[in-house]
Amino acid sequence: MSASAEPKPDSLLKMQRCTIRFGGLTAVSELDLRIGGDELIGLIGPNGAGKTTAFNMITGVYQPTEGEIHFAGTPLSGQAPQEITGLGIARTFQNIRLFPSLSVFDNVRVAFQLRQTTGMFQSLLRGAAFHRNEKLIESEVLEILDIFKLSRFRHTMAKNLPYGDQRRLEIVRALATKPKLLLLDEPAAGMNPTEKVELTRLIGFIKEKFRISVLLVEHDMQVVMGICQRIVVLDHGVKIAEGSPTEVRNDAKVVEAYLGDSHLKKPAAAVD
Amino acid sequence: MDWLQQLINGLAQGSIYALIALGYTMVYGVLRFINFAHSDVLMLGAFAAFFLAPVVGTILPPQSYLGAFIIVIVSAAICAAIGILIERLAYRPLRNRPKLTVLITAIGVSLLIEFTCQHNAVFGARTRPFPRLIPEHNFHLGNIVIANHDVLVPIVTAALLALLWLVVQRTKIGMAMRAVAFNPQAAALMGVNINRVISFTFGLGSALAAIAGILYAMRAPGIEPLMGIQPGLRAFIAAVLGGIGNLPGAALGGLLLGLLETFAGGIPGISNYRDGIAFAILIFILLFRPAGLLGEVKTEKV
Amino acid sequence: MQLGAKRWLIAAVLVAFGVSALSGYFNRYYLGIAIDVGISIILAVSLNLINGHTGQFSLGHAGFMAVGGFTAAKLTLELTPSVPAAAQPALFVGAMLAGGLVAALAGLAVGLPSLRLKGDYLAIVTLGFGEIIRVIFQTSPAFGAATGLTGIPKFTTLFWTWSAAALTVYVVASLVNSTYGRGFLCVHDDEVAAAAMGINPTRYKVTAFVTGAFFAGMAGALYAHHKQVLKPDGFDFMKSIDVVVMVILGGMGNTVGVILAAILLTVLPELLRGFADYRMIVYSLLIIGLMLLRPQGLFNLRRRESRSAAAN
Numbered sequence: 001m002s003a004s005a006e007p008k009p010d011s012l013l014k015m016q017r018c019t020i021r022f023g024g025l026t027a028v029s030e031l032d033l034r035i036g037g038d039e040l041i042g043l044i045g046p047n048g049a050g051k052t053t054a055f056n057m058i059t060g061v062y063q064p065t066e067g068e069i070h071f072a073g074t075p076l077s078g079q080a081p082q083e084i085t086g087l088g089i090a091r092t093f094q095n096i097r098l099f100p101s102l103s104v105f106d107n108v109r110v111a112f113q114l115r116q117t118t119g120m121f122q123s124l125l126r127g128a129a130f131h132r133n134e135k136l137i138e139s140e141v142l143e144i145l146d147i148f149k150l151s152r153f154r155h156t157m158a159k160n161l162p163y164g165d166q167r168r169l170e171i172v173r174a175l176a177t178k179p180k181l182l183l184l185d186e187p188a189a190g191m192n193p194t195e196k197v198e199l200t201r202l203i204g205f206i207k208e209k210f211r212i213s214v215l216l217v218e219h220d221m222q223v224v225m226g227i228c229q230r231i232v233v234l235d236h237g238v239k240i241a242e243g244s245p246t247e248v249r250n251d252a253k254v255v256e257a258y259l260g261d262s263h264l265k266k267p268a269a270a271v272d
Numbered sequence: 273m274d275w276l277q278q279l280i281n282g283l284a285q286g287s288i289y290a291l292i293a294l295g296y297t298m299v300y301g302v303l304r305f306i307n308f309a310h311s312d313v314l315m316l317g318a319f320a321a322f323f324l325a326p327v328v329g330t331i332l333p334p335q336s337y338l339g340a341f342i343i344v345i346v347s348a349a350i351c352a353a354i355g356i357l358i359e360r361l362a363y364r365p366l367r368n369r370p371k372l373t374v375l376i377t378a379i380g381v382s383l384l385i386e387f388t389c390q391h392n393a394v395f396g397a398r399t400r401p402f403p404r405l406i407p408e409h410n411f412h413l414g415n416i417v418i419a420n421h422d423v424l425v426p427i428v429t430a431a432l433l434a435l436l437w438l439v440v441q442r443t444k445i446g447m448a449m450r451a452v453a454f455n456p457q458a459a460a461l462m463g464v465n466i467n468r469v470i471s472f473t474f475g476l477g478s479a480l481a482a483i484a485g486i487l488y489a490m491r492a493p494g495i496e497p498l499m500g501i502q503p504g505l506r507a508f509i510a511a512v513l514g515g516i517g518n519l520p521g522a523a524l525g526g527l528l529l530g531l532l533e534t535f536a537g538g539i540p541g542i543s544n545y546r547d548g549i550a551f552a553i554l555i556f557i558l559l560f561r562p563a564g565l566l567g568e569v570k571t572e573k574v
Numbered sequence: 575m576q577l578g579a580k581r582w583l584i585a586a587v588l589v590a591f592g593v594s595a596l597s598g599y600f601n602r603y604y605l606g607i608a609i610d611v612g613i614s615i616i617l618a619v620s621l622n623l624i625n626g627h628t629g630q631f632s633l634g635h636a637g638f639m640a641v642g643g644f645t646a647a648k649l650t651l652e653l654t655p656s657v658p659a660a661a662q663p664a665l666f667v668g669a670m671l672a673g674g675l676v677a678a679l680a681g682l683a684v685g686l687p688s689l690r691l692k693g694d695y696l697a698i699v700t701l702g703f704g705e706i707i708r709v710i711f712q713t714s715p716a717f718g719a720a721t722g723l724t725g726i727p728k729f730t731t732l733f734w735t736w737s738a739a740a741l742t743v744y745v746v747a748s749l750v751n752s753t754y755g756r757g758f759l760c761v762h763d764d765e766v767a768a769a770a771m772g773i774n775p776t777r778y779k780v781t782a783f784v785t786g787a788f789f790a791g792m793a794g795a796l797y798a799h800h801k802q803v804l805k806p807d808g809f810d811f812m813k814s815i816d817v818v819v820m821v822i823l824g825g826m827g828n829t830v831g832v833i834l835a836a837i838l839l840t841v842l843p844e845l846l847r848g849f850a851d852y853r854m855i856v857y858s859l860l861i862i863g864l865m866l867l868r869p870q871g872l873f874n875l876r877r878r879e880s881r882s883a884a885a886n
Contacts (some may be wrong), residue, residue: 097767110756114772122751157658373869380861387854548709551702
């Protein structure tokens with residue numbers, strides 16, 4: 001194993017022997033996963049391998065049947081999704097889930113209610129502190145929209161955005177919660193090759209600019225192989241391989257799991 | 273032996289709720305909305321029988337079982353037609369609109385029927401005695417008295433339930449109904465005529481409501497244009513209780529509600545709260561089973 | 575825009591005061607309708623917070639109104655004889671607030687268990703709570719059982735009603751038009767996504783229920799001291815439906831539209847009084863016709879996009 005593929009000792013996220021069962025079905029079995037600070041990890045596997053389920057365990061949508069998850073030293077068991085977001089894990093969804101009837105501006109703006117100091121009563125009293133705070137939020141929202149070239153859409157309802165921009169907005173919205181770890185659930189789904197290249201660049205840019213860790217669930221090998229430092233492969237809910245892109249690509253078990261699925265794309269002339 | 277009397281009362285009451293609940297749940301199954309006008313179709317069924325009884329009485333001897341049968345069938349057919357007409361005029365144009373729009377329209381239709389029927393040129397608001405459709409006699413079992421009406425109601429209900437089960441499970445249109453309930457788009461792609469299935473569902477549900485309305489009227493002091501509201505509301509509760517969209521659930525919910533209500537009504541102190549009991553039961557059960565007794569909890573895919 | 579919010583409130587209260595001062599010159603019939611309109615606005619705007627902004631379909635608003643009305647009326651009936659005439663407005667305001675608070679408690683009681691339920695299930699449970707509240711008043715001798723309360727002092731004036739209406743509009747609009755308040759709209763749009771953004775959907779839903787119930791309770795108090803008689807029958811689910819129709823007619827989540835709809839639906843039946851026999855038939859035809867022709871609401875002229883523009 002190459003040094004860069006080793007999980008860093010000071011793990012930001014530590015998933016230990018996590019198992020989840022739905023009725024009789026074991027969706028994910030004894031999954032160990034460590035993500036260090038400033039890492040970009042790929043989680044791959046064929047359809048139904050349990051990638052999104054692993055995601056949902058981390059974000060509190062599901063509670064693991066067995067096992068523990070720690071984030072920056074805090075156990076996540078029993079925490080609601082919104083509490084986990086508050087701790088610093090943000091996510092996107094496989095099937096884009098924006099707030100369709102809210103403007104682009106408002107979609108990002110709501111992220112700030114998490115850390116703001118003005119709540120219900122300030123909203124009612126509308127004093128100086130409230131207005132100062134709202135101004136501050138406004139400028140921050142506009143700033144982040146500017147970075148991702150979405151400010152010209154600020155008054156557009158999210159549902160009226162073009163598809164690619166909706167994907168981007170969802171990532172921006174997640175970033176606005178100021179996470180330490182960003183989880184991206186199949187961001188390349190439904191994109192054409194050009195858009196995929198752009199997305200790859202965008203993810204690299206985010207990692208550089210915001211200095212955060214990223215866990216990328218992806219079906220598309222090209223995207224994952226191109227940018228991830230370390231890749232974890234799931235099949236039928238079990239981790240079958242972990243390592244650098246080169247190691248994973250040459251792993252016999254991985255090849256077998258993907259055979260007949262995307263082996264046509266596998267010899268990817270990309271990295272080598 | 274008081275409990276036996278209560279049991280029979282509760283069964284009769286519950287059977288009527290079950291019949292009405294089936295209509296709510298069938299419509300919900302295919303269209304995913306609550307047809308508020310259903311309780312008014314029930315009232316129209318009772319009025320149809322009210323006006324038909326003297327007509328049939330001129331041909332057949334009064335209070336004959338055959339005459340009652342004819343009255344019930346004709347009333348059911350009239351109401352089926354009304355149900356289909358309501359769907360055609362008010363709900364079909366809104367087929368792809370938000371559910372809330374359809375729900376409010378249904379409330380509007382319900383109000384329209386109620387207020388129109390209350391008008392003096394139509395039925396008028398007064399309560400009228402319901403004619404006796406079948407000969408009345410009582411069975412004596414020790415010191416309790418059981419009216420033949422009360423026995424008839426569960427029997428008719430059981431027969432109708434069996435018939436409905438056959439229609440839904442064993443006929444082509446029943447299969448189409450299940451397909452539309454499961455996934456309307458896919459059903460349409462497979463060549464199911466959705467409009468026909470929906471019309472049929474409304475017709476069937478309204479016919480059942482008409483029969484329930486007549487059975488209800490036979491046990492009630494009289495009929496009036498707002499008579500459908502209370503049993504309609506109870507049946508609606510029964511449908512939700514059983515898991516809305518689920519046919520056996522509606523039948524179970526109806527029977528359960530009828531029995532619980534009758535028994536709770538017999539307890540001194542609680543009987544005053546009779547109108548609230550059904551809802552209290554519903555809320556209590558939904559706290560533990562948010563999708564009703566037989567309804568499946570659908571977890572949202574994330 | 576935001577700076578003006580409080581000024582609008584003050585201006586509205588001043589208008590209410592001015593008009594109320596002149597109310598002696600008005601025809602009593604029109605004065606009564608003006609008060610009815612104010613009460614309708616309170617009911618519709620407060621329900622709009624629950625149904626329109628937060629997307630929790632509630633059919634129990636009449637229940638909250640009943641709680642507020644009976645609480646306030648019971649208080650003034652008991653206390654008026656022992657309170658000097660000069661202090662009576664204070665008593666009325668106190669009774670109104672008490673009515674609102676007890677209704678808010680009822681809102682909490684309804685909101686909490688209802689959180690697991692969605693859509694039609696929530697609708698039927700809120701309807702059920704409303705009916706249970708009505709049955710409780712109908713059977714408790716302290717509140718006059720089925721006859722209800724009579725001889726309630728006539729404390730409600732145009733000033734109190736319109737001021738309360740202005741306050742309701744201000745509170746709901748201020749709540750929603752803030753970064754905090756966008757949470758209500760997020761819960762309306764997508765609860766799962768809202769939670770992922772750190773929004774606690776439960777807290778927002780309960781807040782909406784409690785706030786909505788508070789104002790419905792105040793409306794009940796105003797109603798009680800306007801009509802001077804309070805019958806449990808008047809708070810059946812048809813009353814809740816009336817309010818829901820106002821909200822939908824105005825356009826869910828559209829405050830201005832909902833206010834206009836509340837005015838229209840309160841005045842219209844009065845205009846149709848000449849056709850007493852056909853009045854309710856016309857009313858129901860109107861509902862059906864509107865749903866078929868303008869389902870987005872009669873007054874939904876602006877789009878939601880403009881909201882963020884207005885807030886900036």
